[in-house]
Amino acid sequence: MDIKIRQATAEDLTAITTLFKDTVTTINSKDYNEKQITAWASVANDTAIWMERIENLYFIVAELDSKIVGFAYLKKGYYLDGLFVHKDHQREGIASALLRTIESQVMIEDFPEIRTDISITALPFFENKYYEIIKKQKKNLNGVVFVNYIATKTL
Template structure:
C-alpha cells in the first residue's frame, strides 16, 4: 500500500503518465466486466493526445501521487459538474484513492454551485458510484472507438443549506 503524498492539478507534462495509467487500468481492471475486444477498443481512446490536452486545460483535473512521484489516480470535472474521468492505478485499487479524488471533485462542484454531478459510469465503477449516492438516470451504449460499451449515465444531486 502506498501512502498518498499529494493531490495536485495535472499539467500538460503529466499527460504521458495519465495516458499510461488510463490504458493499464482499463486493460486490467475493467476486464472483469468487459470482453478483451471491448477493453482494447476502450483503451485505444486514450491514445488521442488532443483529448488529453482538453482534459488538462478545460477540466479541473487532479492527480494523486505517492511519495516517489508515481501517479496513483486522477479525476477530471467540468465547470457544469460533469465528471469526465476518474481512474485509479490498477495496482492500487481499493485503497481510498478514488474516494479521495471524489471528495476533491465534489468540493469543487459545490464551490461552483452546480446542482448535480453527472458521470458516464462503467460496469466496473458502478458499485463505487452507488455508494457515493449516485443514481442511474439510464443504461446506455457509450461509444469507444469502434464499439459501443454498456455503461450508466449516473447523477448525484447536491443539496445546499439555504442561507
C-alpha cells in the first residue's frame, strides 16, 4: 500500500470534515453512547474551526490513490490534537504512518515529548505505540461528558 502523507490544504476541508464525522459515528460508536457520538460528530459542522486548523497548525493528510484516508494535526508544536482514519481503512497502517510523521515533526521542533488526549477507542493503538497514560479524565463537549485519557511519550 502506497500511503502518501502531505500538508493539508483548504481544498481538503470537505474531505476532512466528512472523514471525521463518518469515523466518529461508525468507529467510535462502539465505545461511546448515542448522545456522546452526536455531540462529537457535530464538531465537523464548524468548518471555520477546521479551516483555521488547516491554515495555522501542522495539519497533515494521508492519501491512498489520491483519496484522503486519514489526517492528523499538532497544536503548540507538541500536542497531538487529532488523528483520524477513514472508517473503511482501519488497520491498514495509515494511523501509524500519520503518527510517525507527527512524532518526527515534534522532534524537529525540538520538543522532548508529545502529548495527546486519547479516546477509549484509540487507547489500544496508542498503548501499542509506547504512549504512557497519565490519567483518565472526563471532558465536556457541548454539555455532554466524555471519558478519555491524557497520554505522553518521550521522544
